[in-house]
Amino acid sequence: MADMGAFREAAIAWAAGGPGDRACELAGQLPVRTVVLLEGPSDAAAVDALAARRGRDLAAEGICVLPMGGATNVGRFARLLGPPGLGLRLTGLCDEAERRYYVRALRQSAATHQGFFVCAADLEDELIRALGVSRVTELIRTEGDLRPLQTFLRQPEQRERTPQQQLRRFLGTKKGRKIHYGRVLTEALDPDDTPAPLAELMAGL
Numbered sequence: 001m002a003d004m005g006a007f008r009e010a011a012i013a014w015a016a017g018g019p020g021d022r023a024c025e026l027a028g029q030l031p032v033r034t035v036v037l038l039e040g041p042s043d044a045a046a047v048d049a050l051a052a053r054r055g056r057d058l059a060a061e062g063i064c065v066l067p068m069g070g071a072t073n074v075g076r077f078a079r080l081l082g083p084p085g086l087g088l089r090l091t092g093l094c095d096e097a098e099r100r101y102y103v104r105a106l107r108q109s110a111a112t113h114q115g116f117f118v119c120a121a122d123l124e125d126e127l128i129r130a131l132g133v134s135r136v137t138e139l140i141r142t143e144g145d146l147r148p149l150q151t152f153l154r155q156p157e158q159r160e161r162t163p164q165q166q167l168r169r170f171l172g173t174k175k176g177r178k179i180h181y182g183r184v185l186t187e188a189l190d191p192d193d194t195p196a197p198l199a200e201l202m203a204g205l
Helices: 004-015 021-029 041-053 071-081 096-108 123-131 133-142 146-153 163-171 177-187 196-203
Strands: 034-038 063-067 089-095 116-119
Touching: 004 021, 004 063, 004 071, 034 041, 034 071, 041 063, 041 123, 041 177, 041 196, 071 089, 071 096, 089 096, 089 196, 096 116, 116 123, 116 196, 123 133, 123 163, 123 177, 123 196, 133 146, 133 163, 133 177, 146 163, 163 177
Parallel strands: 034 063, 034 089, 089 116
Antiparallel strands: none
């Protein structure tokens, strides 16, 4: 039986230059009504975790959470999945530094950029600020990564960074760590402390 994961993989393959028949077929079968375009899998992990905390099954609602493999890919996904292609509603998150890619891509594909929400640096930075350095450090300890963090903090180049910047850099130092902590940090949020871009995205779905 077709599921949203199959549609997501078909859409990613289509954007990579493969045929679009399977994605088109699945979009109608499921059906899909909205695609959440995200830069990478750590963002997707955070969105999925927040939806689960709020008791929502996004796939059952016709919502596909799709990590694009980089902000510069947004143009291809917008053309294929937005008004020029499947005609689906597009929404998502982007980093402030990548906003220009989204604005250009969505304008060219006749999609609205009003449903895209901007993180000041990136979503990890938003989550660290929302939780605070002490709470994030405690979560890292609970997850068994305190010793690697301490080793990382002894590096000379970390001395000029703020504690928040150090934690953000640490989360990207090992493959899979950002994905893991995208879920862990989101699950640790108090409902009232959810970063505005993430809260606004979820409210609009």
